[in-house]
Amino acid sequence: MKKILITGGAGYIGSHTAVELINSGFEPIIIDDFSNSQESVLDRLEEITGRKITCYQGDCADRSLLDQVAKDHQLSGVIHFAAFKAVGESTELPLKYYRNNLVSLIEIMEFMRDHKIQDLVFSSSCTVYGQPDILPVTEATPRKDAESPYGNTKKVCEDMLVDFVKSKPGIRVISLRYFNPVGAHPSGKIGELPQGKPNNLVPFVTQTAAGIREKLTVFGDDYDTPDGSCVRDFIHVMDLADAHVKALAYLDEKQNNFYDVFNVGTGKGDTVLQVIKTFEEVTNVKLNYEIGPRRPGDVVKIWADTKKINEVLGWYPKYSLADSMRDSWNWQKGL
Numbered sequence: 001m002k003k004i005l006i007t008g009g010a011g012y013i014g015s016h017t018a019v020e021l022i023n024s025g026f027e028p029i030i031i032d033d034f035s036n037s038q039e040s041v042l043d044r045l046e047e048i049t050g051r052k053i054t055c056y057q058g059d060c061a062d063r064s065l066l067d068q069v070a071k072d073h074q075l076s077g078v079i080h081f082a083a084f085k086a087v088g089e090s091t092e093l094p095l096k097y098y099r100n101n102l103v104s105l106i107e108i109m110e111f112m113r114d115h116k117i118q119d120l121v122f123s124s125s126c127t128v129y130g131q132p133d134i135l136p137v138t139e140a141t142p143r144k145d146a147e148s149p150y151g152n153t154k155k156v157c158e159d160m161l162v163d164f165v166k167s168k169p170g171i172r173v174i175s176l177r178y179f180n181p182v183g184a185h186p187s188g189k190i191g192e193l194p195q196g197k198p199n200n201l202v203p204f205v206t207q208t209a210a211g212i213r214e215k216l217t218v219f220g221d222d223y224d225t226p227d228g229s230c231v232r233d234f235i236h237v238m239d240l241a242d243a244h245v246k247a248l249a250y251l252d253e254k255q256n257n258f259y260d261v262f263n264v265g266t267g268k269g270d271t272v273l274q275v276i277k278t279f280e281e282v283t284n285v286k287l288n289y290e291i292g293p294r295r296p297g298d299v300v301k302i303w304a305d306t307k308k309i310n311e312v313l314g315w316y317p318k319y320s321l322a323d324s325m326r327d328s329w330n331w332q333k334g335l
């Protein structure tokens with residue numbers, strides 16, 4: 001069974017990917033410092049998969065920890081999820097974001113080089129496109145100046161990966177540019193676990209529905225979109241997890257140095273108000289929401305062109321927005 005190191009494997013996307021890796025015959029080896037997740041996720045993973053989960057608690061930028069993992073396990077590849085991701089906080093504390101997101105990737109690349117580990121899947125983001133001039137965005141759409149230090153860390157990480165691949169024979173890397181991950185494992189045992197006030201729409205929706213938050217504010221309803229609210233491409237986290245498995249399989253076929261990027265979205269844009277409506281329809285819960293002013297810095301509309309990932313990796317999303325809302329609510333109720 002091939003062992004894959006997953007940094008940040010106790011987090012939202014990492015934990016769902018661990019499940020999909022096990023379902024596909026891989027063994028995930030997790031490193032997580034639990035800076036934005038809880039140890040209890042590991043028990044949940046064991047409940048879902050019926051397997052013992054191996055996890056090393058610590059910083060994935062700690063080279064001695066990485067070396068210990070490589071001593072204990074023969075690794076076939078790495079999926080690097082670990083990063084800080086709060087856009088707003090990154091503006092207040094940019095160095096915290098540059099240190100964690102950049103230094104951890106540098107350590108991972110040096111670790112791969114020294115231990116002759118060839119394959120890496122990196123968590124990038126559609127944030128690298130900023131507000132695109134033409135929609136939907138393809139992988140060839142030019143990246144824009146980042147709107148936040150967080151967004152810039154993703155751009156710089158992508159650039160570092162390109163240079164790393166050029167410099168070292170046999171290194172094979174895919175950057176997956178995630179659009180907006182939503183939903184939870186259909187069992188309701190794992191899902192997004194924001195610490196404090198959520199930064200993302202769907203946890204805010206489910207927490208408002210659960211009475212944890214009094215009210216949801218929709219930031220602007222006068223944009224040039226079907227109903228005036230912002231448009232995003234909401235991708236179910238299980239579909240996103242599956243994209244990582246497909247990416248690893250694809251890298252395994254490559255003989256030489258290889259680098260490529262893929263959008264991971266549904267190819268369809270939905271507005272914030274459509275998300276609210278879908279949530280209400282699927283759950284029969286009325287949401288307390290209000291329309292507020294536009295939020296500075298918000299991208300108005302973005303969705304993915306997914307032709308490349310469909311055709312090259314053979315990946316297609318299976319879950320709908322309604323499935324995502326059902327699974328997110330199921331998870332929230334369990335909390």
Ligand SMILES: NC(=O)c1ccc[n+]([C@@H]2O[C@H](COP(=O)([O-])OP(=O)(O)OC[C@H]3O[C@@H](n4cnc5c(N)ncnc54)[C@H](O)[C@@H]3O)[C@@H](O)[C@H]2O)c1
Pocket residue numbers: 007008009010011012013014031032033034035036037058059060061080081082083084085100104123124125126178179180181200
């Ligand atoms: N969720 C999104 O909306 C989204 C969108 C695009 C890209 N991404 C990227 O996907 C990746 C995963 O995101 P997520 O939503 O699962 O976030 P998350 O915060 O739920 O998961 C990240 C995990 O990494 C851990 N971590 C952070 N720094 C670490 C370090 N130095 N060493 C060890 N563990 C560390 C955290 O404890 C957490 O468990 C991130 O790189 C993020 O930037 C996320």
